[in-house]
Amino acid sequence: MEYKVKIDAFEGPLDLLLHLIKKMEIDIYDIQVAEITEQYLNFIHEMKELQLDIASEYLVMAATLIEMKSRMLLPKPEPLMPDGDEVEWEEDIDPREALIQRLIEYKQYKQVAEWLKEKEERQQLFYTKPPSDLSGYEKPREIQLTGVSLYDMLAAFRHLLQKKQWDKPLHTKIQRQEIPIGERMNDILKQLKGKREPIPFDDLFLYPNRTHIVVTFLALLELMKKRAVTCVQHRNFEQILVYSADERFGEV
């Protein structure tokens, strides 16, 4: 049989076995152990030659199949029912029985998984909305945490990020919300105006907002460049003091 498949196309050894059974067109209830074992080992061998990592589960299954094959080949101890090809063991158990059961059970779950997949795809076309905030309609109630899961919190966070995403302009115009540096320079000058005392550097950074901090810093550099302000630091790590140039010169 000539076919090559990637092993990660399978969910595991049971999945691979189902595939082989299908390929060999044999009845799942009447697996030919010798043949399926050979096919399975061929497949594993091929994977090895291709130097693919083979998960240990696949090797465990290979061992199981080999063991089963050898048991089937052993001379029967006193057949209880000399009936055709059926091999009846003392314990009255076909060595294939357990494997067949597992395969059938797994196949059923696999079909359910397919069914769920279809349902999921269908459901994803229906959009809904988070519940409205109804706190305006009710008296404050004791809030209970029972029933609030991590999932709820993550969903809320996802929603928050989504909202931010929605509010981005639809067309990707690169338009950053900025505080104009010129405006911030004027603000700083106003803050300094008519003050005898210098302003501590930290006092200019009023809001812990990244843009605000960056713009303030740049505005300060501009002002220094224009010699509109002077910055003084008496010692390392000491507070930097910002002087209005006039005041500073007035002082001197």
Add this chain to the structure above:
Amino acid sequence: MKNEQAIVEALLYVSGEDGVTLEQLTEVLNMPEEHVLGVIENLKKALQNEARGLMITEVAGRYQLVTKKEMATYIERLIKAPRPATLSQAALETLAVIAYKQPVSRAEIEEVRGVKSEKALSTLMSKGLIKEVGRAEGTGRAILYGVTEAFLTHFGLKSLNELPEFSDRLDESSMEETDLFYEKFQQTVLEL
């Protein structure tokens, strides 16, 4: 009667994805259940109009307003996001096992699937589709998993009873489905 339809619409709107139960509607409208069901039916009919973008679904025992399928592309355009990623095959299989065998331990799930399922379990947990429902007796006290209400919502199921009957699954018709599946599967199998 008309007014009642307006009330149901308003209640469905504010509840959004949480939905409302028949009992809640019956209580708020203070009408017999059959009557409420009639109002819901009428609202459903009114929503069939092509000038309406919404419809009523029944999920996890709750009525819920959702947008019609045809609206999906416009909504995706608004929220600038493609449809969320679907669950992996491993996650779906794991979910299937949990839905039918719950409460079930990781070892039992791995026994059925024949592979390690730790990653699938943690994905499902983080998505809120499964939860810990208890501990197994005996040594180890393994965590037992079960599906959540979010599981029903995610797949648009009214209840767990909607899951396909297990015994029927290997009959002829489903075998055909499987054939179809394998055909598709083979097409997608990659040549190395």
Add this chain to the structure above:
Amino acid sequence: MKNEQAIVEALLYVSGEDGVTLEQLTEVLNMPEEHVLGVIENLKKALQNEARGLMITEVAGRYQLVTKKEMATYIERLIKAPRPATLSQAALETLAVIAYKQPVSRAEIEEVRGVKSEKALSTLMSKGLIKEVGRAEGTGRAILYGVTEAFLTHFGLKSLNELPEFSDRLDESSMEETDLFYEKFQQTVLEL
């Protein structure tokens, strides 16, 4: 035309309390603004029907679906139905921001959320999910918040490291800002 009305209804529905702007609608429908305004007018008219429980309001440049005034009593009745109040969307969002960005000041939280968060913070404090973890440097010395042990216990986390990664989307915007900073910084410094 009918269909466009359905689309606007669907878009208004999914955006709920956040509403949508005229630009967003124009963009999604890919129609001239006047045309969109016409669709909105028609939808408003359709909502005047007494069988409808909703109406359109325009707040701060955003169109929003809200329930009609007459619906208030029924909504009150709906929420009176015995159902324990859980954390609001606002509280959950705030909690998420704190969990991911702690230690974090109220101003920073409000910066991320775009809305006042005082009430949410006090709810979370009273429930013991967050606590004061320090004070910001500099003037003002704003209170910094962080999550508590109770937070970890409640959500079944061993540590904060177990929170799913979200960083990619949050970092994106701050990376832009940082780039902007370096760009401007270099310009200014070179000119000095």
